Amino acid sequence: MTERFGSYQNEIYLQGYGGTTPAFTTDATRLEESAADLLEPGPFWYVAGAAGSGATARANRAAFDHWRIVPRMLTDATERDLSTTVLGTELPAPVLLAPVGVQSIVHPDGELATARAAAGLRLPMVLSTASSHSIEAVAEASGDGPRWFQLYWPNDPDVCGSILRRAKEAGYTALVVTLDTWTLGWRPADLDGAYLPFLNGDGLAVPFTDPAFRSLLEKTPEEDAPTAILRWISMVTGTDRNWSALPFLREHWDGPILLKGIQHVDDARRAVDAGMDGIIVSNHGGRQVDGAVAALDMLPEIATAVGERATVLFDSGVRTGADVLKALALGARAVLVGRPYVYGLAHGGEDGVRHVLRGLLADFDLTMGLSGHRTVTELDSTVLRRV
Ligand SMILES: Cc1cc2nc3c(=O)[nH]c(=O)nc-3n(C[C@H](O)[C@H](O)[C@H](O)COP(=O)(O)O)c2cc1C
Ligand SMILES: O=C(O)C(=O)c1ccccc1
Numbered sequence: 001m002t003e004r005f006g007s008y009q010n011e012i013y014l015q016g017y018g019g020t021t022p023a024f025t026t027d028a029t030r031l032e033e034s035a036a037d038l039l040e041p042g043p044f045w046y047v048a049g050a051a052g053s054g055a056t057a058r059a060n061r062a063a064f065d066h067w068r069i070v071p072r073m074l075t076d077a078t079e080r081d082l083s084t085t086v087l088g089t090e091l092p093a094p095v096l097l098a099p100v101g102v103q104s105i106v107h108p109d110g111e112l113a114t115a116r117a118a119a120g121l122r123l124p125m126v127l128s129t130a131s132s133h134s135i136e137a138v139a140e141a142s143g144d145g146p147r148w149f150q151l152y153w154p155n156d157p158d159v160c161g162s163i164l165r166r167a168k169e170a171g172y173t174a175l176v177v178t179l180d181t182w183t184l185g186w187r188p189a190d191l192d193g194a195y196l197p198f199l200n201g202d203g204l205a206v207p208f209t210d211p212a213f214r215s216l217l218e219k220t221p222e223e224d225a226p227t228a229i230l231r232w233i234s235m236v237t238g239t240d241r242n243w244s245a246l247p248f249l250r251e252h253w254d255g256p257i258l259l260k261g262i263q264h265v266d267d268a269r270r271a272v273d274a275g276m277d278g279i280i281v282s283n284h285g286g287r288q289v290d291g292a293v294a295a296l297d298m299l300p301e302i303a304t305a306v307g308e309r310a311t312v313l314f315d316s317g318v319r320t321g322a323d324v325l326k327a328l329a330l331g332a333r334a335v336l337v338g339r340p341y342v343y344g345l346a347h348g349g350e351d352g353v354r355h356v357l358r359g360l361l362a363d364f365d366l367t368m369g370l371s372g373h374r375t376v377t378e379l380d381s382t383v384l385r386r387v
Contacts, residue, residue, distance in 0.1 A: 026359030052290025060317030072372030101130025119145025180261025303331020321363030
């Protein structure tokens, strides 16, 4: 079905902000600035922050500027169909909600509100293992909306198997395995405030409600939270999960599996050779390796190497409709967006997330039409110029 995402523009022009829409900006830069006014410094910097000097986070944005769209005229792009299918999930537009943990630090409803907004738009939410609400509660909030699950890979096979089983039973269809965060990067803004959300107990709903995890503890997490927290952290950190352990995930998950945090073309090839269904080209929004290459700069090479053998998704720095168009033209099947929807959540819970996403979709829809494209299948590198 063709959705008229661009009509959100009329809604805003005709009624103003605060009419049928929440009263805050859809501009990504101003949105971040107003989130800074709204949130306590700890949570704000946890979301906005990056590794080290922030060079990679800035490079992620700057990389989009090196590509420019070359619009075409009189192509009959009045009616657009932005829909696509990603690993069996039908999307009205090529956008997913990136897995973001500990969402309760910006809004008490956290992932529940995000799930409702995503489901209403039929965009897949990728639920983080570091969720503030349980797998099952977020699934219920999603209703019949599409949902994927992101794994921080516990080295205990029983706990890993149990979490995957719960996700499957709760209706999550695809599994995203994050590889780039086996320990947290050096993040000065968080270190300045000595702010680490899960040490306050946030983002632990998944292990704390997990029977296999609980059975390993002498005292329940309710009786002795610090011990449970440290046990969990030690389970999901470390490099002892390796390429040869991927068959374990395949055995415990009967849907598509994607590896997230792929930045080198040889790792992309390796993922394909290991039988993975997809990869997410990402540097975690610049939060892990300061000085790492911009994610977009690796996308064309990786997409070419992978070809049709697996699905290539992209995140890190997507802020506008033009960014979505460019990432697709450079080989991504769809993109994930992170921080912007979290700022929407901070501003207005479910309505706030919806507002940010509808703004992005409208921008993408209008940018597609005005550059002369009716469907996402038309996009390839010939629609861009490198400058
Ligand atoms: C506050 C925050 C928490 C995140 N938590 C997770 C997580 O739990 N799992 C994960 O795979 N990625 C996590 N990410 C990374 C995002 O999935 C995504 O890669 C990144 O935010 C994309 O960049 P963008 O924010 O520039 O759009 C997190 C990002 C942020 C900002
Ligand atoms: O902060 C992050 O980037 C992240 O991925 C994470 C990891 C553990 C818990 C919460 C978020």
